[in-house]
Amino acid sequence: MTSADSRTFAVRHVQLARAAFAAIAALMITFSPDHSAAVGSAVFSGFAIATGLVLLLSVWLVYPAGRRWPAAAIGGVTVAAGMASGLYPLRTVAGYFAIVIVWALLSGVLELIAGWRGLAGRRERREIAPGIADARPAVPAGPRSESRDGAVIGAITILLGIGLLFVQPAYALDYTIEEAHATFTLTGITIGVGLFGGYAAIVAVYLGIAGFSPRTADTAAVTAEPETAASFTAESATADAPASADPTPQKDSA
Template identity: 35%
Template sequence: MSVLPDDPAQRSAYWPLPIARAVPAAVLAGIITFSADHSATLGLISFGGFALVTGVLLAVLAWRRLGGMAVRPYLLAQGIVSIALGALALALPRGVPSLFLVVTVWAALTGALELYSGLRARRRHVASGDLLTVGAITAAAAIVFVLIPPEFAQQFTGPDGVERKLDSAVVAVGLLGAYAAIIAVFLVIAGLSAKWGTQKAAPAASDAVKGKST
């Protein structure tokens, strides 16, 4: 018998994972949003911390809560990739080439893994739709980073009359913050939807049992 996508046991096991993933994404978005420094150094350090924490949470929660489920191996692999690239981001020399390299590779690999896991889990796991959505957004982020010219730089005068410079690092770090904010909001909604689905499914299952007993 195939597992239905609205299986309450799956929902109960799955819902803490997107909530946990949303936390480092929200922190990353907050750091970038409220920082006046959008340099490559800030981007590498903040992204490295985000990727490390996200990878550990993915690996641990997938291992502990999703045993025997179709999505578990892919989420474990995604967690390992995030840990490796997060550590690499913190170890690489600070600069625009390092920022573009590590963020693009991370987004391409994890986006592909998440899309693949979502496709493999279709009609078999409640997480499939969430995985497909996050994977598509992450893969799109990789494409956007590839399209940003690393040598881009433009001088402009702000409203206060001070001359400023918009370069590829500022654009990349800003886009990274926007990506993190979108993912954080989506993951919170996905996690709470799964949790509420569990709570709604439980009374229904109880009513069905009572109906059979009578």
């Protein structure tokens, strides 16, 4: 069985790739003077498709059996949202808000649940009733840092969706900058695209730091059952101990 350390790609590579695509999206929105629905949808489409493909590839290249469903689910939802946002008829104000909000809430909940389950799976099992042990099969748990990062990114993504729900797409506010002798209009779509740009910047920084942070190697006892780990330790100690001499003294033959 291939261990996590022997794989060519690891979780840190997935995090760094996601951070890179999020940084590109944040820079494109930040330095673009046009925050229209067409530009926002195009940037989100590229970000979502690239991020989703990375997650889908990680299903085979990074994660072992038993830990693949979060990457597959989140990657599939993200690719679908990116492809929908790339359709020209949906590059409208209403289309932008609908697609990004649905994606943010759905993918955020999935990633938050996956992170929470990863953290909860590392806790010791307890009895479900006095004298009755929990007989449910153990779910393989990944590194604690990976589960924590997934829960944080999931929560931030949910906050993006909630924030966009409070933005009125038809909002418009005219304001004048005296120094520039010009009048500008702040619209709902400008705020919506800006919120996504801020979200992408936060994700880029967080996942970039997480990807470059040192990680401790996982031990076999992390994913093993408590009883299995204890028995393995006892068997190892018995096998490594030298054979004891017979305590009964032998009589010399006459």
